[in-house]
Amino acid sequence: MTARIFIVAAARSGAGLFHNLFLLDKNFHSGVLSEDEKISFLLEKNLAKNNYEIKDSKASKLTAAQAAKMKSEYAGKFPQGNDVFVDYSPRLATHVTQLADTFAEAKFVFVTRNPAQTIWSSRRAWESKKFVSYPDLPEWWGEPWAFNLIPNWRELIGQPMLNIVASQWAFSVDSIFKASESIDPSRWINTSFETLMINPSQEMQRITKELDLEWNGKIPPILPTSKNALLLPGGRQPRIAMGQIGQVLEPHKETVIKYNKFRAPFSPQKVNNTAAGAPRQGQRKTMKSEGTNFAYTASKSFANLLESSNSSVVISTYNSGQVIFVRASNGGLDAEFKSYSAPMGVAVSANKLAVGVKNAVLTYSNQPPLSQFVEPAGKSDKVFAPRTTVFTGQIDIHEMEFGQGKDSDDLWFLNTSFSCLCKLDMNYSFQPVWKPSWITDLAPEDRCHLNGMAMVNSIPKYVSALSQTNTKFGWREKKGVAGVIIDTVTNKVICKGLSMPHSPRWHNKKLWILESGKGSLATVSIETGEVKTIATLPGFTRGLNFIGPYALVGLSQVRESVFKDLPITSKKDERNCGVWIIDTRNGEIVGELKFSGIVKEIFDVKVLPNTKWPTILDDTALTQSHFVLSSSHAKQKPK
Numbered sequence: 045m046t047a048r049i050f051i052v053a054a055a056r057s058g059a060g061l062f063h064n065l066f067l068l069d070k071n072f073h074s075g076v077l078s079e080d081e082k083i084s085f086l087l088e089k090n091l092a093k094n095n096y097e098i099k100d101s102k103a104s105k106l107t108a109a110q111a112a113k114m115k116s117e118y119a120g121k122f123p124q125g126n127d128v129f130v131d132y133s134p135r136l137a138t139h140v141t142q143l144a145d146t147f148a149e150a151k152f153v154f155v156t157r158n159p160a161q162t163i164w165s166s167r168r169a170w171e172s173k174k175f176v177s178y179p180d181l182p183e184w185w186g187e188p189w190a191f192n193l194i195p196n197w198r199e200l201i202g203q204p205m206l207n208i209v210a211s212q213w214a215f216s217v218d219s220i221f222k223a224s225e226s227i228d229p230s231r232w233i234n235t236s237f238e239t240l241m242i243n244p245s246q247e248m249q250r251i252t253k254e255l256d257l258e259w260n261g262k263i264p265p266i267l268p269t270s271k272n273a274l275l276l277p278g279g280r281q282p283r284i285a286m287g288q289i290g291q292v293l294e295p296h297k298e299t300v301i302k303y304n305k306f307r308a309p310f311s312p313q314k315v316n317n318t319a320a321g322a323p324r325q326g327q328r329k330t331m332k333s334e335g336t337n338f339a340y341t342a343s344k345s346f347a348n349l350l351e352s353s354n355s356s357v358v359i360s361t362y363n364s365g366q367v368i369f370v371r372a373s374n375g376g377l378d379a380e381f382k383s384y385s386a387p388m389g390v391a392v393s394a395n396k397l398a399v400g401v402k403n404a405v406l407t408y409s410n411q412p413p414l415s416q417f418v419e420p421a422g423k424s425d426k427v428f429a430p431r432t433t434v435f436t437g438q439i440d441i442h443e444m445e446f447g448q449g450k451d452s453d454d455l456w457f458l459n460t461s462f463s464c465l466c467k468l469d470m471n472y473s474f475q476p477v478w479k480p481s482w483i484t485d486l487a488p489e490d491r492c493h494l495n496g497m498a499m500v501n502s503i504p505k506y507v508s509a510l511s512q513t514n515t516k517f518g519w520r521e522k523k524g525v526a527g528v529i530i531d532t533v534t535n536k537v538i539c540k541g542l543s544m545p546h547s548p549r550w551h552n553k554k555l556w557i558l559e560s561g562k563g564s565l566a567t568v569s570i571e572t573g574e575v576k577t578i579a580t581l582p583g584f585t586r587g588l589n590f591i592g593p594y595a596l597v598g599l600s601q602v603r604e605s606v607f608k609d610l611p612i613t614s615k616k617d618e619r620n621c622g623v624w625i626i627d628t629r630n631g632e633i634v635g636e637l638k639f640s641g642i643v644k645e646i647f648d649v650k651v652l653p654n655t656k657w658p659t660i661l662d663d664t665a666l667t668q669s670h671f672v673l674s675s676s677h678a679k680q681k682p683k
Contacts, residue, residue, distance in 0.1 A: 047128045047257060048075065048118075048147050053155035054216035055134035055175075055191040055209075056165035058237030062155055063132035065240075065248055068261030075131035076117045077143075080177055083135050086114045087142060091193070096181060098138075098195040111146045128257060135177065135192040137216040140223035144231070151255055152227070154220060156307040157237040158419075159213065159300055160289040166191070166209035192216060206292045214296040217303050236311035290417045297416055304421035340643075342377045345635035346625060350377075353591045356655050359598065359623065360387040360399065360587075360648040367399060370623075370637065371657050377637065382660050389444035389457055390648045397428045397660070398455055398468075400441030405457070405468055407432045408660060418659055426658040436473045439488070442495045443547070443648065448502040456504050458495055461488045465497065465504055465532065478504075481535050482514050489516035493523070498548040498555060504532055506555060506570075508545040512537070524561045529568055539573040547588035547598075547648075552628075558585035558597065563619075565597055565626055579631040583620045587649035594634070595626040598646030623649055 053059035252259035389400040395410040408428035447454035469475035493510040511519035527542030543561030587598025625635035
């Protein structure tokens with residue numbers, strides 16, 4: 045019994061590699077429609093007579109004579125047995141209906157690939173002139189036409205190459221989707237180039253099993269380079285200009301969203317195949333953590349809290365250089381890691397985000413329309429696009445918060461190096477606003493290690509420091525016993541003798557602090573200075589936020605060399621890194637997110653309310669090619 049398989053895909057989707065792998069079994073043979081000449085003769089022979097017009101009627105059934113001619117091309121090619129014909133050409137994508145009607149027993153393998161990867165590769169394929177399909181296309185000028193012809197090809201004359209290949213990609217994908225609506229679903233198998241890269245043997249076995257075929261091909265340890273591969277010297281893939289891709293896909297955004305949504309269940313976001321000589325792509329930023337440098341585990345209750353409160357969390361970790369978005373996903377947690385240079389303080393508001401790094405403050409604004417360009421496409425409900433980078437110098441920025449006074453964009457931060465509370469200033473490194481009464485002058489000497497602030501009515505009302513010293517690094521000698529909380533309005537110290545206080549917060553009409561040296565969460569009476577410990581945790585506490593009655597507390601694995609002689613380092617208990625959830629009503633630990641990879645310390649923890657899936661847009665090329673305007677300005681017409 046002879047079987048037929050047609051592999052269909054947009055050009056440069058990696059379908060050619062699937063075709064080659066099928067042929068590793070001697071009973072699988074390349075069919076006649078893998079040749080462009082045969083496609084022109086059997087499926088497109090009237091195209092020239094019709095002035096190369098591509099219309100909807102092109103997808104109609106072949107005549108009986110045409111169908112018989114095509115069937116005859118396969119007859120007698122191989123002895124009757126378990127032979128399988130496997131056809132692939134990019135041009136088959138627009139002929140699926142004709143093929144399905146002519147070969148009622150044939151099945152289709154739809155291969156998908158990241159659109160940006162596909163389109164960038166298509167451009168290079170056109171420029172190589174190795175894939176010319178219509179060398180004498182009348183009226184056309186520029187690069188000879190490659191791959192399948194599309195209805196609006198004349199409108200593309202003179203347009204940039206990326207516009208042409210983006211239109212070609214969209215038409216191919218739309219054609220496959222349209223054809224699939226009238227074909228029995230049992231005749232379709234869906235796969236992705238990315239999945240093949242992860243485990244080629246497993247994926248080929250899965251596909252052939254669904255085709256009800258036996259495939260005995262042996263895949264070599266290193267996948268064979270496709271004859272159609274366009275690699276740079278040394279087998280390298282060229283860098284993709286994501287910004288340009290985003291621009292040319294904008295007119296086809298509905299197709300992009302549909303395509304990405306369709307392929308999401310069976311395709312990982314990105315792949316890193318480490319085998320020597322293997323096709324290479326970027327490392328996934330959102331990944332399964334087991335065995336990676338960013339390994340983490342979490343209790344079910346952590347995901348439940350985020351899900352039930354419609355919230356997510358952003359965490360900064362300066363030693364390992366990460367800003368981490370933690371989101372509820374399929375009953376568990378998803379953590380996305382973004383790399384920065386020593387990120388510390390993080391500020392969030394309804395539609396803004398700021399990150400303090402080694403020598404600058406980076407600000408972002410939420411731009412939801414950009415979600416379609418961020419994997420997984422369309423899922424992010426907040427996409428923080430970069431707006432400004434203000435260079436501050438290395439001032440050891442600690443906590444940051446947005447204010448909402450006369451200037452709704454006020455951004456407050458603790459300048460630990462200069463021992464003062466500042467605002468972001470577009471003209472200068474920083475704008476000093478307040479300093480403790482005992483600090484005599486501004487100098488980059490970290491005299492008291494001013495480190496945290498609690499906002500009340502949109503201003504920093506309470507701040508924490510490790511001592512009341514006025515000499516360079518004077519706090520280090522008394523770090524475990526001389527911590528203070530100061531009222532910035534009255535300039536009074538309201539609490540003394542704390543063990544490395546951090547992260548003061550005003551919540552539910554109470555002042556909360558973390559006594560890091562004790563690993564505790566506590567409240568402070570603003571009238572008497574009395575400290576009441578709510579919970580003691582297995583780590584150095586720093587980074588605090590709340591979801592209702594639940595406190596989210598950051599824990600770090602402290603280094604004895606730096607934090608010796610503290611209560612927490614004298615204990616023999618295990619010290620952890622992560623975020624613990626405390627029920628403030630009874631002090632019980634009710635959930636945890638624990639890191640076990642290179643992340644050893646937590647600096648800041650911020651909750652993003654009414655936000656399920658936030659991310660930062662960190663693709664430089666993409667941000668350079670998109671423009672963000674207010675809704676009122678976007679509607680204006682030039683006068």
